[in-house]
Amino acid sequence: KLVVATDEAEVERIEAIFVQATANGVEGLEHLTGAQARALEPGLNAHAAILSPESGVFDSHGYMLALEGEIGETGGSVVVSTPFERAEPLPGGGFTITAGGEGGASLTTRLLVTAPGLAAQAVAARIDGYPADRIPPGHFGKGIYFRLTGKAPFERLIYPPPIPGALGTHYRKDLGGQAVFGPDLVYVETEDYSVDAAKAAEFEGYIRRFWPGLPDGTLTPDYAGIRPKLHGPGEPQPDFQLHGRDVHGLDGLVALFGIESPGLTSSLAIGEAVSEMLAHD
Template identity: 40%
Template sequence: MLERTLRFLKNRTGLIPSINKLSCQSFSTNIRGGITGGDQVAQEKVDCVVIGAGIVGIAAARELSLRGRYVLVLESASTFGTATSSRNSEVIHAGIYYPPNSLKALLCVRGRELLYNYCCEHDIPHSQIGKLIVATGSSEIPKLSHLKDLGTKNGVVGLRMLEGFEAMRMEPELQCVKALLSPLSGIVDTHSLMLSLVGEAESSGTTFSYNTTAISGHIEGNQMQLYVTERTNLENSNGETPLHPQLVLIPKLVVNAAGLSAPALAKRFHGINHSIIPPAYYARGCYFTLSNTRVAPFSHLIYPIPEEGGLGVHVTLDLDGQVKFGPDVEWINGRDDITGFLNKFDYAVSGERVERFYPEIRKYYPSLREGSLEPGYAGIRPKISGPKQPPGDFIIQGEEAHGIHGLVNLFGIESPGLTSSLAIAEYVADRYSRL
């Protein structure tokens, strides 16, 4: 896909007759991000580079291109949205769970409004089916009240506390002592959403370069220089010998929306203060689907009280009526940088994990039959807080934080990242599109 990148640059600048005729600079990068002497590598100036074609990267590229910027998206996978963006609950969150005035609260509420409007205007499959957050014991009622207070402070309208019998009248298969009704919550077809955003971005001048990876960079004259290579070079790397970039891009604006590998990539930008880069934690979550059921047992999303690392094993309905339960939380070790860039995480769902699901689900769905759950899929959440730590907020980090002109790092963009995606793009463009 570097050939497509070069065609993009030629169209924008008229300066690229061929990669072999460009002025060059000698350097390479090893697996640990160090700079060494090496073969000559072509350099070229560009306008905007977005690293990562997940939902947030796509939304940012679209927003910037709609504002007149020429955007190049670098994605190491063969297509868009192959990691966290395609391995989640596909829920449109209302904005309940997050501390008031946090980025998660502000961008979730704004993003939810933008997302519903976008889906309606572009015929994206979605449904505002509502959510019940349930207390299954009296000890959980204060936590439920706290969630209602948080949501109200965040500007979420329509929240209503229900007695158990009221909630169970709405959902006869449910068991609870109290529930919080969130009528603004919903579901969306994430792939259709991303496909639409990609189409709009491309129509506005964005170019997507797949199988193309930003592997490192350095600061020269207070400007970012990105080292880029084809995915096959990473796949063939032994992890020890220096890895040579095939192209150096000199952008006016870089948006690091690399998701799971965003912190690792930022640490490979030589000249950035590592102390401002948050630690990376990974929470793996499995989903199981309900089998042998013609009629879904629930018509709303059903969520338990949140747990450490996530929102609990909840009930999600997709637009085809399939019922899925998840995700659970399994803290996993990180991978080396290159493995992370290639998204070589383990996404297999072990059937043995289902034994942990049954008791959790039966707290609110006691009639769940043994043997009715089948392995579905797994996802990994890019967290910046680990076990026994309070949840982290989104981090949108510009020059004011790290001192590097034209660099925007997006860290910890987990749930509600899907809901917030259009608002995150708006936030980035409002603050940094003039660079």
């Protein structure tokens, strides 16, 4: 990955990323001059850059299939089409969970972890005894992507400095070798996954800041995603929230809020943190 400053004004912003990444234990980071960055990626507009050789593209579907396989090997099950309706704490510990779907279901569990993304607030509100004032407000942050028609221009991921509240529009070459740009950030009230083709011109202008050679008319609408944000427009971006007994007062429950990108790539670390919380509950 190259994190790119396209002019002098952006150098301080990418340096802040370097400092934070170093503090977080990211390995192999290097400062590059603009000339060094362009030597790696000749079509790039770069005043300066940070090279992160340990970054890459993540096969999310393969990862989830692997996790599902491990769950099955240990006697667990992944059950879909079974919406969560409510949970009620039991006097001796644990929970009775009521689920919907075809035929419905009721089950008892000793521990309960909720991580439903966009529905995190609604699910927490359906757990009896969960204090309403400890449920953080949620916001839907929609981002769309465009795909390039033609040869991918760069071998490495290209990231400009983040925009307020999100990573901002960046470049990646997907596992099939095609170039994808996105996402932007627009706050929405409902789950709308449409992609407005008219936004191609806006994307073109942004992309040309780091790739001036983008040909006209080569961006095609691809897909949209919605992130479960804990901050609204103009508000500072908080970290993930993992609520244990110290927050909500319920034994055996961890509720996760705001697990947006990079929640997927950090999911094993999040799982370890949740497991540790429950072990000490």
